[in-house]
Amino acid sequence: MRYSLFFTSSIIAVSCQTNSSSEKQGTEEQGAHEHEEEEALTLTPAQEKQVGLTYTKLTYQMLSNGLVLNGVLDVPNDKKAYVTSVYGGVLEELYARPGDFVKKGQVLGKVLNPDLIKMQEQLQLINNQISLTQIEVNRQQELVEGNAAPLKKLQQVEVELANLKAQKNSLSRQLSAGGGSLLISSQITIKAPITGVVASIQGLIGTRIEASSPILEIVNNDALHVDMYVYEKDFSKVKKGQKILFSPVNNANVSYEAQIDHLGQAFEKETNAIAVHAQVLGNKEGLINGMQVQGTIIIGDSKSLAVPAECIVSTEGKDYIFILKEEQPSHEQIESAKKGEHEDHNHESTGNEYERITVVKGVSSRGFTAITPVKEISEDTKIVQKGAFFLLAKMTNSGEHSH
Numbered sequence: 001m002r003y004s005l006f007f008t009s010s011i012i013a014v015s016c017q018t019n020s021s022s023e024k025q026g027t028e029e030q031g032a033h034e035h036e037e038e039e040a041l042t043l044t045p046a047q048e049k050q051v052g053l054t055y056t057k058l059t060y061q062m063l064s065n066g067l068v069l070n071g072v073l074d075v076p077n078d079k080k081a082y083v084t085s086v087y088g089g090v091l092e093e094l095y096a097r098p099g100d101f102v103k104k105g106q107v108l109g110k111v112l113n114p115d116l117i118k119m120q121e122q123l124q125l126i127n128n129q130i131s132l133t134q135i136e137v138n139r140q141q142e143l144v145e146g147n148a149a150p151l152k153k154l155q156q157v158e159v160e161l162a163n164l165k166a167q168k169n170s171l172s173r174q175l176s177a178g179g180g181s182l183l184i185s186s187q188i189t190i191k192a193p194i195t196g197v198v199a200s201i202q203g204l205i206g207t208r209i210e211a212s213s214p215i216l217e218i219v220n221n222d223a224l225h226v227d228m229y230v231y232e233k234d235f236s237k238v239k240k241g242q243k244i245l246f247s248p249v250n251n252a253n254v255s256y257e258a259q260i261d262h263l264g265q266a267f268e269k270e271t272n273a274i275a276v277h278a279q280v281l282g283n284k285e286g287l288i289n290g291m292q293v294q295g296t297i298i299i300g301d302s303k304s305l306a307v308p309a310e311c312i313v314s315t316e317g318k319d320y321i322f323i324l325k326e327e328q329p330s331h332e333q334i335e336s337a338k339k340g341e342h343e344d345h346n347h348e349s350t351g352n353e354y355e356r357i358t359v360v361k362g363v364s365s366r367g368f369t370a371i372t373p374v375k376e377i378s379e380d381t382k383i384v385q386k387g388a389f390f391l392l393a394k395m396t397n398s399g400e401h402s403h
Helices: 002-037 045-051 116-145 151-177 232-237 331-337 343-349 388-402
Strands: 040-043 059-061 066-074 080-083 089-094 107-112 187-191 196-201 216-219 225-230 243-248 256-267 274-281 292-298 304-308 313-315 318-326 352-365 368-373
Touching: 040 045, 040 388, 059 368, 066 274, 080 196, 116 151, 225 243, 225 292, 304 352, 313 388, 318 368, 318 388, 352 388
Parallel strands: none
Antiparallel strands: 040 352, 059 304, 066 225, 066 292, 080 216, 089 107, 107 187, 196 216, 225 274, 243 256, 243 292, 256 274, 304 368, 313 318, 318 352, 352 368
16 A cells, blocks of 8 residues: 555656656747747838838948058149139129039130220231231322332331231230120130139139139049048058058048058158058049048958948947848738738738848948958848847847746
8 A cells, every 4th residue: 555655646646747858848938939930020011111211231341451541632733723804803693503514615604894894905006007007008109119119118118017017916815815806795704724613612603803812623533632641650551552541531431442652651641641642443422522531441351241330239248230120012912912811810921021140240440340250141131221220129128028
């Protein structure tokens, strides 16, 4: 009887342990499943539009093995010019605006100067005198040929004609060089001295323009180069032909390339650094003369897998990025699906799924940060750039509510 009782008690104890173990295992699996679910969330199209999500992709950037420098964009002096008027006057018309592309010799405006009329009147008088003198020269030639007049008289008239023509050429060149008309007119034409883009306008219509004072400034950005400033301790690392990857200070997400073609031979007074000149290669859109830039002189050839810095979010000592895991059909496809018998269910479940991926951050430069994802990501994967903090906050709040 005692043996039977002991045996029964043993069976009950083993059964309790088994149930306890199964419950514990089930709890762990459920917890792991819940943790896995916390790594993803879904946003409806309305939420995406409200947040203004934007995407980017993985790229290889030169972030290490480089010399990080500050610099400025510049244009050689022979590729930028002020538009001026040789004669002073009142600015009557102006045809250009900042940002307009103009060609050399293109008319950009007109200036009124009544004093020009005196020069033009004198030119007309000289033209009349030339006509009369030419008639006299012809008459004297006939007389000389008929031995009816001395040769000296013909020579005097010819010299007078030559002097009148010299005066005509002088006045004509003065008027043409200043943009004035050879006919009676007080208007002076202002023309572009070089081909380029109108960078700024100093003159106002209706105001008096002094002779040779700037009216507009034109810059030819085709000759744009970047001046990077290197301190003495790093100057030995810089060589002609090296590439520079740079970005505007106010737009670090856009990258440009330049190549060093000249090394300065003197220290700049203001910065106590040596200027390194590099020609900008390829696309120059968005670059303006005088723009501040930050760049990296490439010393090695290694590149790192990187994303824009704003893609990375941090919480509890870990760094993450969000990827678009599953992109749902377009609005037209959704509307077509609504015609089915499960219309309400399909409408509620519509949305894009985003997954949170743990990454290890590396070096940062020019607005990019090197990353090493703990999970393999293809180069075509869409990575959330604008809106990553919103996704992190939404996921964190959802996790708190679930507990």
